[in-house]
Amino acid sequence: MRKMKKILRTWSTWGFLLVALISILMPLWISEVRAETKPNLAILPFLIERVGDPVRGAVCPICKRVSGKGDISPGSQNTLARLLQEKVEAIGTFKVLPFEKVEEAFSQTEKREYEIKFMRSSIQLGKALNMDFVFIGYLFRFVERIGSHWGAERPASVGFDIHLIRLRDEKMVWEGRFDETQKPLSENLLKMGSFVRRKASWLTAEELSSVGMDEMLKRFPGPKELEEMP
Helix, strand or coil: CHHHHHHHHHHHHHHHHHHHHHHHHHHHHHHHHHHHHCCEEEECCCEECCCEECCCEEECCCCCCEECCCCECCCHHHHHHHHHHHHHHHHCCCEECCHHHHHHHHCCCCHHHHHHCHHHHHHHHHHHCCCCEEEEEEEEEEECCEECCCCEEECCEEEEEEEEEECCCCEEEEEEEEEEECCCHHHCHHHHHHHHHCCCCCCCHHHHHHHHHHHHHCCCCCHHHHHHCC
């Protein structure tokens, strides 16, 4: 009888340890499975939109919305792509292709053809990279702040559109837009919340873009919605 009790206690101990081990390893395994099943996404360099209406401003070739046109700081299209990549990776919906690999593939495209047939070329590039989705964007304005966080002779001003394309049927399933020139609180007391989100200071163009992306991605759909959208 004592021997039987000892055996039972041993089995009980091992059973407890086994349950504890499973409880530790199971979430890791589930996490790996989920990571493997995430759709693949490439974020392409933003295209600088040079065609616009002299009266209305710059027109997005995809959604046809109008944004204020202005100067664009050199390299800002890649700054926006990297910002977007960081934020989308943080959401966790996609397995995002490193931007260096996107740049490498992009460098091999015919630039003139790409600018003329941006949508078609972006889709072809995404499929060549074995992606499920691509983010493509148009940059209309990226004007840098002149001054400091405490006072600006000229405020930052940014305008861009982003579009998420599902490659299996080549459909746009989500889009975001940001078009803002930072203004002091004294010009619009109704936007106290916006002023606080902008750190109650004068932002650089990159900082303003980052805030804008955070705001637009708050309404980003989940993976199931993206797959089921007609």
